[in-house]
Amino acid sequence: xxxxxxxxxxxxxxxxxxxxxxxxxxxxxxxxxxxxxxxxxxxxxxxxxxxxxxxxxxxxxxxxxxxxxxxxxxxxxxxxxxxxxxxxxxxxxxxxxxxxxxxxxxxxxxxxxxxxxxxxxxxxxxxxxxxxxxxxxxxxxxxxxxxxxxxxxxxxxxxxxxxxxxxxxxxxxxxxxxxxxxxxxxxxxxxxxxxxxxxxxxxxxxxxxxxxxxxxxxxxxxxxxxxxxxxxxxxxxxxxxxxxxxxxxxxxxxxxxxxxxxxxxxxxxxxxxxxxxxxxxxxxxxxxxxxxxxxxxxxxxxxxxxxxxxxxxxxxxxxxxxxxxxxxxxxxxxxxxxxxxxxxxxxxxxxxxxxxxxxxxxxxxxxxxxxxxxxxxxxxxxxxxxxxxxxxxxxxxxxxxxxxxxxxxxxxxxx
Amino acid sequence: xxxxxxxxxxxxxxxxxxxxxxxxxxxxxxxxxxxxxxxxxxxxxxxxxxxxxxxxxxxxxxxxxxxxxxxxxxxxxxxxxxxxxxxxxxxxxxxxxxxxxxxxxxxxxxxxxxxxxxxxxxxxxxxxxxxxxxxxxxxxxxxxxxxxxxxxxxxxxxxxxxxxxxxxxxxxxxxxxxxxxxxxxxxxxxxxxxxxxxxxxxxxxxxxxxxxxxxxxxxxxxxxxxxxxxxxxxxxxxxxxxxxxxxxxxxxxxxxxxxxxxxxxxxxxxxxxxxxxxxxxxxxxxxxxxxxxxxxxxxxxxxxxxxxxxxxxxxxxxxxxxxxxxxxxxxxxxxxxxxxxxxxxxxxxxxxxxxxxxxxxxxxxxxxxxxxxxxxxxxxxxxxxxxxxxxxxxxxxxxxxxxxxxxxxxxxxxx
Numbered sequence: 044x045x046x047x048x049x050x051x052x053x054x055x056x057x058x059x060x061x062x063x064x065x066x067x068x069x070x071x072x073x074x075x076x077x078x079x080x081x082x083x084x085x086x087x088x089x090x091x092x093x094x095x096x097x098x099x100x101x102x103x104x105x106x107x108x109x110x111x112x113x114x115x116x117x118x119x120x121x122x123x124x125x126x127x128x129x130x131x132x133x134x135x136x137x138x139x140x141x142x143x144x145x146x147x148x149x150x151x152x153x154x155x156x157x158x159x160x161x162x163x164x165x166x167x168x169x170x171x172x173x174x175x176x177x178x179x180x181x182x183x184x185x186x187x188x189x190x191x192x193x194x195x196x197x198x199x200x201x202x203x204x205x206x207x208x209x210x211x212x213x214x215x216x217x218x219x220x221x222x223x224x225x226x227x228x229x230x231x232x233x234x235x236x237x238x239x240x241x242x243x244x245x246x247x248x249x250x251x252x253x254x255x256x257x258x259x260x261x262x263x264x265x266x267x268x269x270x271x272x273x274x275x276x277x278x279x280x281x282x283x284x285x286x287x288x289x290x291x292x293x294x295x296x297x298x299x300x301x302x303x304x305x306x307x308x309x310x311x312x313x314x315x316x317x318x319x320x321x322x323x324x325x326x327x328x329x330x331x332x333x334x335x336x337x338x339x340x341x342x343x344x345x346x347x348x349x350x351x352x353x354x355x356x357x358x359x360x361x362x363x364x365x366x367x368x369x370x371x372x373x374x375x376x377x378x379x380x381x382x383x384x385x386x387x388x389x390x391x392x393x394x395x396x397x398x399x400x401x402x403x404x405x406x407x408x409x410x411x412x413x414x415x416x417x418x419x420x421x422x423x424x425x426x427x428x429x430x431x432x433x434x435x436x437x438x439x440x441x442x443x444x445x446x447x448x449x450x451x452x453x454x455x456x457x458x
Numbered sequence: 459x460x461x462x463x464x465x466x467x468x469x470x471x472x473x474x475x476x477x478x479x480x481x482x483x484x485x486x487x488x489x490x491x492x493x494x495x496x497x498x499x500x501x502x503x504x505x506x507x508x509x510x511x512x513x514x515x516x517x518x519x520x521x522x523x524x525x526x527x528x529x530x531x532x533x534x535x536x537x538x539x540x541x542x543x544x545x546x547x548x549x550x551x552x553x554x555x556x557x558x559x560x561x562x563x564x565x566x567x568x569x570x571x572x573x574x575x576x577x578x579x580x581x582x583x584x585x586x587x588x589x590x591x592x593x594x595x596x597x598x599x600x601x602x603x604x605x606x607x608x609x610x611x612x613x614x615x616x617x618x619x620x621x622x623x624x625x626x627x628x629x630x631x632x633x634x635x636x637x638x639x640x641x642x643x644x645x646x647x648x649x650x651x652x653x654x655x656x657x658x659x660x661x662x663x664x665x666x667x668x669x670x671x672x673x674x675x676x677x678x679x680x681x682x683x684x685x686x687x688x689x690x691x692x693x694x695x696x697x698x699x700x701x702x703x704x705x706x707x708x709x710x711x712x713x714x715x716x717x718x719x720x721x722x723x724x725x726x727x728x729x730x731x732x733x734x735x736x737x738x739x740x741x742x743x744x745x746x747x748x749x750x751x752x753x754x755x756x757x758x759x760x761x762x763x764x765x766x767x768x769x770x771x772x773x774x775x776x777x778x779x780x781x782x783x784x785x786x787x788x789x790x791x792x793x794x795x796x797x798x799x800x801x802x803x804x805x806x807x808x809x810x811x812x813x814x815x816x817x818x819x820x821x822x823x824x825x826x827x828x829x830x831x832x833x834x835x836x837x838x839x840x841x842x843x844x845x846x847x848x849x850x851x852x853x854x855x856x857x858x859x860x861x862x863x864x865x866x867x868x869x870x871x872x873x
Contacts, residue, residue: 070518079522086518091510094743098509102690103485103501107494107822115690142738144712145560152599168724173713173738176726180711184567184599192724268739275517275530275742296595297559298588307827309583309607311591323557323588324683327690328509329741407522412722 056427081419084272093335131254146281147177150262153291158209168194216246216384227258250385252345273333297322351422362434399451496834499687508750546669561696562592565677568706573624583609631661631799642673665800667760688748712737766837777849785856814866
């Protein structure tokens with residue numbers, strides 16, 4: 044936007060928004076501007092119906108038969124392919140299973156197994172911590188494995204990749220700053236060094252178009268409870284490129300990954316395909332909420348989503364920097380649209396208190412220590428007027444000094 | 459029972475049953491005698507309310523705040539302690555997390571880590587297969603580890619335990635025959651050889667009293683969707699005895715097991731306690747169904763449960779062997795009450811077809827290749843009259859030859 048927008052211009056943007064009709068699909072409490080869908084996406088109305096169907100009819104009435112008649116057993120594959128469309132994965136490369144953390148373990152182990160003779164895992168020091176913790180767990184079960192961290196062992200991740208590196212675990216969008224990596228370019232550099240790329244899509248799946256196949260990614264993992272709106276703790280997903288499926292080994296070799304799970308054989312023989320990356324029985328009720336959310340996603344054009352996302356985050360940055368100038372805010376996210384995911388972070392000396400004051404006024408974002416206020420913009424249920432109103436409230440919180448109210452002070456234990 | 463019971467005696471047993479009132483808690487379709495609760499327990503009516511509350515109000519309305527305000531984050535510990543009461547575990551030794559398969563991986567790795575210098579894992583060749591598959595997965599990440607299997611390397615598990623054995627993974631109740639192990643006696647033998655015991659409680663938790671602390675078990679795992687009625691694929695549990703919690707390492711070192719999960723530290727530091735055996739974010743909706751089920755369990759006296767379970771399975775054996783004599787059935791479960799879990803298996807040459815014919819008449823058990831019909835008896839929602847009626851239908855299926863109907867024939871792929 045080249046000029047400072049007024050309310051008439053904002054409303055015109057909402058009227059012209061091709062995704063505007065999606066908003067009615069979601070349950071959203073009165074008086075809330077929800078800028079935390081990058082942490083927990085909201086419920087769609089369809090979810091309530093789907094859960095009722097799964098609980099009362101399939102479980103309550105059809106009981107054990109539903110494993111077959113309601114498609115429970117195949118659901119991880121079905122939902123995996125639905126997610127695949129959103130992340131640029133052709134069919135039969137993505138499966139919904141377990142948690143992001145557990146899937147990181149599977150992917151790193153499998154990737155290191157494909158690069159025998161190499162003993163280094165590269166990751167980002169600023170990564171969401173569970174990625175690093177799981178990499179440490181993998182190293183603990185592969186004697187001699189070393190971790191190298193961006194921001195600790197070198198400034199740029201590219202400088203850490205050499206002939207000893209087996210795998211690079213990298214976030215597509217940084218959870219804190221919202222910085223977006225160029226997946227194709229970095230994957231190419233990783234491959235040029237003979238290593239494999241494991242992409243963490245937690246903050247990009249459902250936030251923007253992802254092209255795993257096009258970028259020649261090797262493995263990917265991601266969660267479904269953020270932008271995908273799958274529900275609290277909804278099962279995660281793992282992607283394994285077709286070319287690796289025959290050779291990649293899953294150390295969590297449970298019966299759901301067996302070639303013949305119902306033959307009850309004494310020894311493990313992994314399915315030749317993405318099923319091998321399953322492990323044990325999956326939480327069907329949580330999976331059904333995810334299914335309802337993904338059915339809504341089936342209708343979404345990812346290019347339109349990205350265009351709106353960029354417009355929303357760009358508008359937010361422009362409005363905050365104009366209307367909240369002089370209040371000590373500093374942009375922590377990339378200003379360049381091409382380098383930004385669907386979230387915006389601002390640093391402030393009293394970020395915790397300011398965020399508490401915003402939440403009290405219905406603008407829900409979140410705080411990340413020591414000084415970050417994080418705002419997520421999910422184009423399916425947010426409009427331009429929401430951005431305008433959120434900034435108006437923020438301006439008010441600052442100019443009235445509302446955040447200095449003692450009830451917003453930092454607590455001893457911040458959870 | 460010393461005499462052949464008649465219907466008046468059966469009904470007297472139901473009238474005198476102290477657990478009889480529990481039956482109304484459960485949703486059960488008309489015309490069904492459900493003898494498969496050892497595979498998937500039924501829904502309680504409370505579950506539907508709990509799911510609605512969790513989905514519409516906590517997720518739909520309170521959104522991200524519910525992680526704290528609705529106790530989502532602490533639920534794995536809360537539910538773990540509830541299960542603990544049912545399996546003889548004092549507080550803070552049990553946590554609900556992930557799947558049984560994943561928890562077997564954690565427990566075997568942790569146990570082998572506590573027995574450095576030993577390189578053998580002992581398991582049962584007749585175990586539910588995922589136990590064996592996960593043991594193979596653990597061995598694949600611990601070079602030099604060997605597996606020894608009961609029924610393959612020796613007839614009795616006791617004969618496999620020597621000074622090279624680090625851990626013995628053993629099922630409390632065999633999934634197929636229903637054979638019940640003496641946990642205290644076997645654990646003592648395992649300890650005498652310097653090894654550790656990992657008990658799989660999938661077929662005993664909620665089926666009979668378990669005394670993990672009393673038996674000095676080291677680790678245990680179990681599922682919650684069978685006798686505990688937690689719902690399809692409900693999250694599993696893991697028990698780690700207090701004396702091992704400081705030293706035992708979880709290779710799946712995700713952020714939920716960190717000492718300070720919200721401090722977002724760069725390196726893993728496991729919580730000193732049962733929390734360490736968590737990994738990633740748990741499926742809250744599925745966990746809420748489990749919570750509703752466990753609240754019902756809070757009222758159950760385990761001694762009364764066991765007394766009724768023994769009476770139900772004993773009655774079933776007696777009635778089948780009397781009324782279906784001459785039809786080629788052979789008992790596969792222990793005849794001695796003290797050696798039997800809460801299930802009964804019969805072998806039959808046409809077990810698959812007979813089970814299909816029973817299911818068509820509303821008697822739902824299950825088939826296990828090559829020739830086992832398996833019947834589970836859950837005392838919370840089954841009565842003596844159900845046992846009587848089920849056997850009457852079985853007798854009818856045999857004497858009328860109903861199982862020979864072509865529609866009950868074995869399909870090419872049995873799932």
